[in-house]
Amino acid sequence: VNTEYKNFPMVPRVVFGRGSFDQLGAILMPRRKHSEAPFIFLVDDVFENTELAKRIPLIFNDQIIFISAEEEPKTTQVDVLVDKIKAEFGELPSGIVGIGGGTLLDLAKAVAILLTNNGSSSDYQGWDLVHKPAVFHAGIPTISGTGAEVSRTTVLLGPEKKLGINSDHTTFDQVLLDPDLTQGVSKEQWFYTGMDCYIHCIESLTGTYLNAFSQSYGEKALELCKEVYLGSLSPEESRDKLMMASWHGGMSIAYSQVGVAHAMSYGLGYLLGVKHGIGNCLVFQHLEEFYPEGVALFHEMRQKHDIALPQGVCANLSDADFETMISVAMNMVPLWENALGKNWRETITPEKLRSIYEKI
Ligand code: NAD
Ligand code: ZN
Secondary structure, eight states: OOOOOOOOOOOSOEEESTTGGGGHHHHHGGGOOOTTSOEEEEEEGGGTTSHHHHTSOOOTTOEEEEEOOSSOOBHHHHHHHHHHHHHHOSSOOSEEEEEESHHHHHHHHHHHHHTTSOSOGGGGOEESOOOSOOOOEEEEESSOSSOTTTOSOOEEEOSSOEEEEESTTTSOSEEEEOGGGGTTOOHHHHHHHHHHHHHHHHHHHTSTTOOHHHHHHHHHHHHHHHHHHHSOOOHHHHHHHHHHHHHHHHHHHHTSOOOHHHHHHHHHHHHHOOOHHHHHHHHHTTOTTTOHHHHHHHHHHHHHTTOOOOOOTTTTOOHHHHHHHHHHHHTOHHHHHHHHOTTGGGTOOHHHHHHHHHHO
């Protein structure tokens, strides 16, 4: 019996609606400390020179920093950004606004934390190591699926590990959900990032940590994913619903955990830099043993949208490479416990994981 229940923060304010991005200026106004304390907008560089960039409500000495999402966020990258902001402005910013996918949302959370907490972001990778509140931070997703907009973590690739800064101070103070912002996403990326949400649902709903809280969000998110990927919605409805699926999927894992695909995808990400969404898909397609119904439906969705996953990703790896991935994956103990229970080591051996990686 669980004797101590975690007391999780949630996003205290959220706006939802097509075109709601134009309210951003008014939403940030009361958060401005004074004219010398800027808002810093960390924006995915796909938006450089676009209409969206022009709509960012800059005043005083506010600044936009465009950042590539080509690679997932790194602790060194966070530290450089924090030093740059500290050097450039005499005052702490009024706030940080992340505009983009999981990559930019996670960067925004991490930068906001490190502006008020000393040292390197790698010092805070883990659970509840952050003690001082971050500066105000807002998240504006432009692609749906990760749930980074609701979660209390920011996943960073550090010198030794890929691990989140999980803390009560990580969660955004404000989220703005404008489904119109996701219009430019390519079909492939829409699928990979959306499948992150789908896989969150499957891993949460079939896990041993499941409880009514997680289930209520997970079932809703799964229903929405099915409508989006197997139904016949209009493009507008589809964008609306995937944005809410991401939200619910993120809420579902707040009080449970992810599972096998995520554990193994971390190995791929760490060794090969394979990104989260596609990495999850690469692993998940071979997990019929663990998630038979979930994997069957995944293939149905993949076929319907004519998505060809890369092949031979692990074809030329050395024994040492496989060992690295296996060790990263096996270290994700809570994920395995959620997926398979306390005795997970009876099923999950290095040989077992290698046989799955070899198929990828
Ligand atoms: P992403 O942020 O890496 O973006 C994927 C691609 O889509 C990029 O090329 C980006 O430029 C492009 N893109 C984004 N919005 C676009 C738009 N509107 N139009 C055109 N292109 C657009 O992808 P993601 O899958 O959202 O995020 C992955 C990251 O999220 C990983 O770093 C992962 O670790 C992290 N993550 C975090 C959490 C969390 O709870 N904090 C959960 C899951 C994943
Ligand atoms: Zn995920």
